[in-house]
Amino acid sequence: MGNKARQYKKSTIRKLDTLSCNQCANPDCDRKLIARDGDTIVSKICHIEAVSPNGPRFNPNMTDDERRDYDNLILLCDECHSIIDNKKNEGKYTVDLLKKWKRDHENKCRQQQLSKKSTLLNQAINAIASIELEDNLDNYSLETFNIDKKIEYNSIKEYRYIIEDCSKYYGKLNPLYSELEKQGSFRKEKLLRIIQNLYLKAKGEFVNGERNELEMIQNNADKIFKSVEEKLWQLIDENQSNTDDIYIALPIIMVDAFMRCKILEEPR
Structure with a gap:
């Protein structure tokens, strides 16, 4: 040992x-x-x-x-x-x-780095949006949901603190998406579709045909969230150089995707 x-x-x-x-x-x-x-x-x-x-x-x-x-x-x-x-x-x-x-x-470090390097969120958006994944999603939505309800509904424990800490940066991220949309960019939609694809794959690994799907998701919510984050980072690392700083911004984008129900389940 x-x-x-x-x-x-x-x-x-x-x-x-x-x-x-x-x-x-x-x-x-x-x-x-x-x-x-x-x-x-x-x-x-x-x-x-x-x-x-x-x-x-x-x-x-x-x-x-x-x-x-x-x-x-x-x-x-x-x-x-x-x-x-x-x-x-x-x-x-x-x-x-x-x-x-x-x-x-980590929260203090994230605040410091985002203040010093105003382009970090943009770098992370571009890094994720540049990933090429097969996309078979239908009925796609960009609607956001109440973060506390989502945390409770999915029984998140360990990642609760990260989600709550990073959710306060939502105000910084949304204007970036809006500006990209004004420029005719589809980065926001592509980014969220990539994250949702990774979630569906991770979900399949943990649910694996179980009849009570929601219960399995709730029992493994933190592991599923972690799996999506690790796979996303791996894909970024394979496609980009000088990616260390993206670690700072990645959780913020993950939390935004969580709020839009691209990771874990929509409260019902």
């Missing part, structure tokens, strides 16, 4: 680095993750729920794939990593606290 849990995917490390903004995720720490020479890496990948039974916050029900997954990792400076992984501090640095640190830090 443990070896595989430390074998991180390259995409996982890239996402951790991009969403760290070169800052330790501990809100009480101001240390950078790259040393003053601008080259030496001083960050540490910390497991929120430990790799081994002797580690802090160990969860025996997790697989090694889940332990090495992005959702279970947080990027810290060397000192914070040592403090947090000290078994004596296990009661102070809980799973819930570390997940909150990570959520808050």
Whole structure:
């Protein structure tokens, strides 16, 4: 046990680095993750729920794939990593606290990067719209739905925080779509159709012919949402270069697609 849990995917490390903004995720720490020479890496990948039974916050029900997954990792400076992984501090640095640190830090980083790089959302839109997928969708709609009702209806848990955090950027995204439509661009429609296609494929993998389709979706809502996001990123990465910054904007576009019921089910 443990070896595989430390074998991180390259995409996982890239996402951790991009969403760290070169800052330790501990809100009480101001240390950078790259040393003053601008080259030496001083960050540490910390497991929120430990790799081994002797580690802090160990969860025996997790697989090694889940332990090495992005959702279970947080990027810290060397000192914070040592403090947090000290078994004596296990009661102070809980799973819930570390997940909150990570959520808050990523949200702060997203705000900073979107302020600095006003074209990030446009880059993400163009990157997704450039993907070529077979499209067999009928009765296509661009209507939006109440986000809280959708979260409850689909029984989303882990992704609830990301959806709520990113939904506030809806006001930035909609004017971009409107401007594209004025220019005669079909990027918005194509983008949403691509995401819906990915959702239908992911849904098929989890439902797999089960008679109670909605119950299966509700039981696996977070896994389905995650599957769509990972597949979308993989397609972007295959078709684009210099894509790291798109990690910042991708969740915002995903949440917009969620609100338009291109991911998960419409409340009835």
